[in-house]
Amino acid sequence: MTGTTGDVGLDRLACLAGRSWVGSDLPGGLTNRNVRVTTTDGGPPLDLVVRCSQGDPGLLGIDRDAEHANTVAAAAAGVGAPVVEYRPDLGMLVISFLEGRTLEDADFADPGVLQRAADACRRLHAGPAFTGRFDMFERQASYRSTVREHGFRLPASYDDHAAAWDDVRRALAAAPRPGVPCNNDLLAANYVDDGENVRLIDYEYSGTNDACFELGNTSTECDFTPEQVEAWTVAYFGDPTPADLARVQVQALCSEYGWALWGFIQATASPVDFDFFGWGLERYEKAVARFRSPGLPRLLETVATSG
Template identity: 70%
Template sequence: MTGALDRLAVLAGRSWRVSPLPGGLTNTNLRVTTDDGLTPGLDLVVRCSQAGADLLGIDRDAERANTAAAAEAGVAAPVVEYRPDLGMLVIEYLHADALTDDSFADAAVLDRAAAAVRRLHAGPRFTGDFDMFARQAAYLATIRERGFALPAGYEAYADAWEQVRRALTATARPTVPCNNDLLAANFLDDGERIWLIDYEYSGNNDACFELGNTVTECGFTREQAEAWVEAYFGPPTAADLARVRLQSLCSCYGWSLWGFIQAAASPIEFDFWGWGMERFEKARAIFGADDFPRLLAAVA
């Protein structure tokens, strides 16, 4: 993989060194810095995509376009070079630290993160749309067609899932450019502002899905979730809170299938099945909550 780096135009004629970056379950990330003393020096991230993106619905061309749009919005690293023939996207390295779930306990961090999400959502429209109901249906079809394992009870929630779809569709809000995968590690904090990275699943979507996905991925308590919604909207309405909670359910139920597909198809050594089950259990908890019928009514 590193041998292909010398085929990048940005590194032509340059001397450089490379080091791996942590994270990435559908790609390998490398930090490449020039060490030849020439000006300007380069500090880059090369995202090397893995095979199997078609199973997961990843559009690499859209990823590049949307990363560039997010950079224009002031929340992402600029794109330096895109080489689909090499499976590589080159962006500038951001000198900032990835958040963890615990980082959001700091109200100042929560506010900076919400400000970054608002900047993204106010930025240029993205290439393509993201609809978790369509994504979930496509993932489920892939699992059935290929005979991949699915946990017992997953499809028992099909009727409730349809109720959620109808409730959210009937009260649809204008879509905005969304990352759609804002787990803690995709927020980078430089101490003054927060940047958002990894646009593999980006597309125009309901802003409340973006918020609900972070609630799910970062394990927010009910109180943290309400503070997160308020940091984004200002004082939220009951419909805002209900919509974000239902969209967090959509995130859990839909993305769990991503884990089950990866468990069957990915060569990476990672507990994808456990990852998927963790999200499925969160979805089951919301489907079975006493206030689930009230959530469906409250989005209106």
């Protein structure tokens, strides 16, 4: 047993018992430490990623059992990595390594990449049901309560948008859509592209949700232009209605305003050396721009009246 993984207890995993292996840390991962492990003996070869939990998942509303169940479901849908072992006692989830390249924001300018990514979302959404549900309005309220309870730093103007946030909630609730299995955290690095198919990773925040939240989340996390947002919506729906496009744009606002709080919580709570407050502030400022946009009332009307 060799490697550069440090003392994270990999030798206690059943899938590595009696095996020789090497391991190395993978880049990224703000709530997990991800270690790639490959066996080096003469047995059946294994190429794995071990996701090791860090910090306090309770502060962020992470359910590790649901993450495991939904990762299994995503693999059954042909979109996620197969699960090899789940060890909640060790805070570890072991999945197969997916060959391919994790995407970057700029990659979505390629129409082929955009279409493959949309196809992956559609396969996930049509796949086996997920455990649990994800509602950003509930999540935002929970995160805001956590910030208040712990006295975490928050932009002074954050609550100035509470009334507008409620308008968004009412518009979406006026014409609800059936929930589907969603990842809910599809930034570029959670798309893995092998040139023929895209697969999706990291199901910490997964649950049943509006498909348009998934699309809106990616569009804002990857800094899509208005033209890209439209192309992304077309790639997913084929022939989208005005309500489809409006709903994606409104759900992008939901992603920005809600996930900003995640960053503000992590800024104090996380052991990871990363500018979480700046991360949250970037999303908050995007949300403020949308709240102040003269086009928002029309988007909300389209969402509320067209479904």
